[in-house]
Amino acid sequence: MPTVIDKALDYIGAMNTSVPAPQPMDESTAKGMFKYLKDLGVPASAADVTARGSQEGWNTEFTKKVAGWATKIESADRVVIKNPEYFTAYMREQLRALV
Structure with missing residues (x-):
């Protein structure tokens, strides 16, 4: 897994992952992160998240x-x-630095 995806998943891991659904703020953050990763040319996959x-x-x-x-x-x-x-x-800066 690319380092940039690993870092993005670190951000998601810092959220409250013990609940069945992310809070609205966390949802927006995760979606924005995935979109940004795709724009950088390194999209995160469901397999990355699931693992x-x-x-x-x-x-x-x-x-x-x-x-x-x-x-x-x-x-x-x-x-x-x-x-x-x-x-x-x-x-964004943290993720872009890893590409």
């Missing part, structure tokens, strides 16, 4: 939901990001 979720003991439903967003964005399906500002410029 990390399994390794770190994330809630199964949380993992499925986040993996579903990764799949949608990777395949260019429409995804609504309600609060794009939650995926910060700092996070």
Whole structure:
């Protein structure tokens, strides 16, 4: 797995992964991150998310939901990001530096 995807999954792992669904702020952050990774040419896959979720003991439903967003964005399906500002410029800089 590319280092940039690993770092993005670190950000997701810092969220409350013990709940069945991410909070709205976390949802916007994850979707923004996946979109940004795709724009950088290194899209995250559902397999990447599922492997990390399994390794770190994330809630199964949380993992499925986040993996579903990764799949949608990777395949260019429409995804609504309600609060794009939650995926910060700092996070973008950190990820871009790893590409």
